[in-house]
Amino acid sequence: MNDIFGALGMLGNYEQRKVYHFEDKDVVVDTCSVTDSEDPYETAVSHSDYNGGKWVIVETYATKDLSKIGHNKWVKTMTSKKLPKDLKDVGGCFFAKALRSIDENGMVFKKSAKNSKKGKAKNATVRNSRKNS
Numbered sequence: 618m619n620d621i622f623g624a625l626g627m628l629g630n631y632e633q634r635k636v637y638h639f640e641d642k643d644v645v646v647d648t649c650s651v652t653d654s655e656d657p658y659e660t661a662v663s664h665s666d667y668n669g670g671k672w673v674i675v676e677t678y679a680t681k682d683l684s685k686i687g688h689n690k691w692v693k694t695m696t697s698k699k700l701p702k703d704l705k706d707v708g709g710c711f712f713a714k715a716l717r718s719i720d721e722n723g724m725v726f727k728k729s730a731k732n733s734k735k736g737k738a739k740n741a742t743v744r745n746s747r748k749n750s
Contacts, residue, residue, distance in 0.1 A: 636681060637688040644695045647672075648688040650681075654708065658684035660691050667704045668726040674708035703727045 636658060637648040645663040656677035663672050675691055678684040694701065706724040 636684055639688070639692045641696060646688060646691045646695055648684050659708065660684065660687050662691060662695055662704060664695060664700075666700065666729045668706075673704045673706045673726055675704055675706070677707060700728055 636650060637646075639646040643665060646660065647663075648658060648660040650657055651659050654677055656679050658678040658681060659674050660676045660678075661672045661674045663670055667673055676687045678687055704726045706726070708724075
């Protein structure tokens, strides 16, 4: 139940929860504080080559200092010439854990081949906002 109330408590207050944010042509890396997970900080990535451009929570952190290190790591990873083969959603909310318990690979998003010639997507056609999450 804490996850549901935690998630509801995050609606509409993204600007207060935002810790670090990076946005470029085809990628957004966003780190914010959360209340629906065991760890109070998480980094999510949005890139059109993964999960249809929808958010993938790639790392969670126990402290704000660790979230800065992790955020910078993911910016470097997602802006490099060679992108990862896949991204695994490690979100700590109840629903993410439940999905992983049913199918461990269900939260792994493989890099799509459509834009892989240069290692980056040409256009990010789907861009979700974490402002409402």
